[in-house]
Amino acid sequence: MSSHRVLVVEDDLEIRESVMEILEEHGYEPVGAENGLEALDRLREPGPPPCLIMLDLMLPRMDGKEFRQEQLRHPELAHIPVVVVSAFRDATQLVQGMHVAEVLRKPFKPEQLIDVARRYCPPVAPSA
Template sequence: MPSSNRVLVVEDDLEIRESIMEILEDHGYEPLGAENGLEALDRLREPEPPPCLILLDLMLPRMDGKTFRQELLRHPGLANIPVVVISAFRDARKLIEDMQVSGLLQKPFKVHELVDVTRRYCLSRSSP
C-alpha cells in the first residue's frame, strides 16, 4: 500500500498544472508542481518523502517528458515511482510504449479519471 499522498505534477501549461493540483488538493492529496523535467528532478532531490505518483506531460520546455523519464530510470531511488503520462497527442500510446510508465491519461480528461488513477497509487488524507 502506498505510504504517501504527494503527487508531482509535471506540466508546463500553468493553467492546466494549477487545475490538476487544485483537484488533487480537493481530494486530499499533496500536489507539487514542476514546469519542466529539470525542475521536476530538482523537486525529487528535495529531502521530502518521494511522491506516490508523477503525472507527466510529454511536451515540456528544457527537458521533455521522455528525457525526464529516462533520467528517473537511471536512479534506483526514483525509478520505482509510478509515472502516468498526461498528453493531448492522439498517438500518445505509441509515443509512451518504451517509457516504462504505469499509464496514460488522455487530455482532456475528466476529474474522476484523474482522481481514480491517483487513488490507484496514493493515499488520500480523506481516505478511511
C-alpha cells in the same frame, strides 16, 4: 510512512494549477514542476518521495521522455509510477519503451484524474 504527494509535471500553468487544485481538494499533496529539470529537482528535495508522477510529454528544457530516462537511471527514483498526461492522439505509441504505468488523455474529467491517483497512491482519509 506513505506519501500522498503527487508530482505534476506540466508546462501549461493553467492546466498544472487545475490538476493540482483537483488533487488537493481530494486530500493529495500536489507539487508542481514546469519541465523535466525542475521535476528532477523536486524529486531530490527532502521528505517522502511522491506516490505518483503525472507527466506531460511536451515540455521545455527537458521533455517528458528525457525526464523519464533520467528518473530510471536513479534507483531511489525509478520505482515511482509515472502516468503520462497527453493530448496526443497517438500517446500510447509515443510512450512505448518509457515504462510508464498508464496514459491519461487530455482533456480528462476530474473523476478520471482522481481515479488515477487512487490507483497509485495510498487511500486519503476523508476530510471532516
